[in-house]
Amino acid sequence: MTAIEVEGVTKLWGTTRAVDDVSFRVPEGSFVVLLGPSGCGKSTTLRILAGLEEPTAGRVLIGGRDMTRAAPAERRISMVFQSYALFPHLDVRENILFGLRVRRVAREERERRLARVAELVGLAELLDRKPAQLSGGQRQRVALARAIVSEHPICLMDEPLSNLDAKLRQEMRLELRALQRRLAMTVVYVTHDQAEAMSMADRIILMRAGRIEQEGDPDALYGQPATLFAASFIGTPPMNLLALEDGPEGAVVAGSGVTVLEGPGRGRILGIRPEHVRITEEGGVPAELLATDYLGADTVISARIGDQRLGIRVPGRFRATPGTAIRLAWSPEHLHLFDARSGRRESGPAGLRGTDPAPVRIAATASKGGGS
Amino acid sequence: MRASRHLHHVYGWLLLTPAAILLLSFTHYPTVATIWQSFFSTGTALRPSSFVGLDNYRFMLEDEIFWKVVGNNLLFAAGTIPASIALALLMAVWVNGRLPGRALVRMAYFTPTVLPMIAVANIWLFFYTPEIGLLDQILRAFDLPTRNWLGDPDTVLWCIVVLAVWKEAGFFMIFYLAALQALPPELEEAARLEGASRAYYFRRVVFPLLMPTTLFVLVNAVINSFKLVDQLFILTKGGPDNASSLLLYYIYEVAFSFFDDSYAATLTVVLLAALALISLGQFLFLDRRIHYR
Incomplete structure (x- = not known):
């Protein structure tokens, strides 16, 4: 069953197209994320x-x-706002019950639902507090409770976690997802945080400048980005995008003599995720190490091939002085090819070349290579 | 180091001095002097001023005009305060919405506040004048009996009330408008999603959230209802037969027409005490029922 169907929706603000011919479907019981940078039309769509x-x-x-x-009231939907939109003069109980009172739900029914929801989101102890006496996370829960208590089948969420600190946000992400599954709610969730989208969504709708850039499950968006924008928006750090030039034997990375694929190079862009680049001792592609950024579980290394910069993700701690010459390797199945002008993904990966067919030992102090 | 700290103090006091001088000489000294004087008789050339204790207050309690004026003032307050606040709120909600020419409407509502009361009273004189005034001309157009609005003890006070409401509502509207614009729009959206009607949303959300403004406006309205007497000078001079006289106007008459300084001081003390009590009561009583953000 389809819960929501959007057909060719356009919204103009004056002459600006905030939303431009957007169509998508939201299956019942699914968690769909509208993802995009600010001003892409995702909130307007919601x-x-x-x-x-x-x-x-x-x-x-x-x-x-x-x-x-x-x-709005006829649509049988509830909504969680970024600012939570709690009524500051009403206590938690009255905030949660606001909609039920409007709809004149009978007293026992009201109390029954309140008790259940308060239990569900962990607010049972706080029902007599005013919103100002709650922490950000608790306010968020009240907003959530207000949405759940309505028992509407669809819940819209507009960046509900963006006012929370990073740790709480991670917890709420899991909790929200578990709650959605348990209640079989249909959720349409707006965020600009790709990590949030990746971790929660059944389906991601990536938007840019009012249009849908790519739509699919998180795997598809990560593994098969349809455009340069999708490639650069999803993943931390995002996909490396290397401009190509024509070379004697095929396409080369701009500013270097490294041949990466057959055929012309000018006007094409090569994409590879940082975790798919390995550091090798021999073979591979010569590069210059620029900096290392140690993140705990792994290290992100900035390097340069020719005049193109790229990031490399290696597990553990990697120590090296900037300016060191290193060699990089990758497998052909991890390469993505885009047309520079249209930004579109090129259909066949034909002619893509790995830099070194043999598995290699890793240089420096990194304990393991970034996959093979 | 010590010298610089010393200098710091001097700067502080120097900065405070102008305000302190003004406050002392125009607020604190007159207040104390008034209270002091209310315990003395008014001096004449033959009989110098002497201490009379509470005689002035005793005289006041027996003064019929005083009671008449107090009664008038209570009616005036009852007529102006609720009406001007309700009207202000209504206008604020109205001009806060989407409205063509909104700025113009807002300005129109605010104009009475900007005009000096004397000018306003002169304008309203044209409305109330018997026979040739606007009001009577309208009545005559419908063949209704005309009347001397300001000359009739039954109507004169209400004429003053209407004028005061007209003058004050625009001023209070500005405060309500500011408070309305400070309400986050998501609150209304959240209420709409729940199916709340505009009236329900106003009653359950907007009005309670406007309570701090209402209290502020209420205190001001109460004070104004005892303070605004300029119009009397132009329109009625308190007449006929003190039917439109208010407490402050009576004080003015006692002080500057009858030159009874001590009795005027006594009346002033009573007025100030009443105002202080009312404001205090409002804050203490209403504050607990108000949600402040």
């Missing part, structure tokens, strides 16, 4: 789903019914 904005063109179907012009 507000159109909520009925807080009217689209300039296109249709929104909820539960199979056309709800494009329906009032």
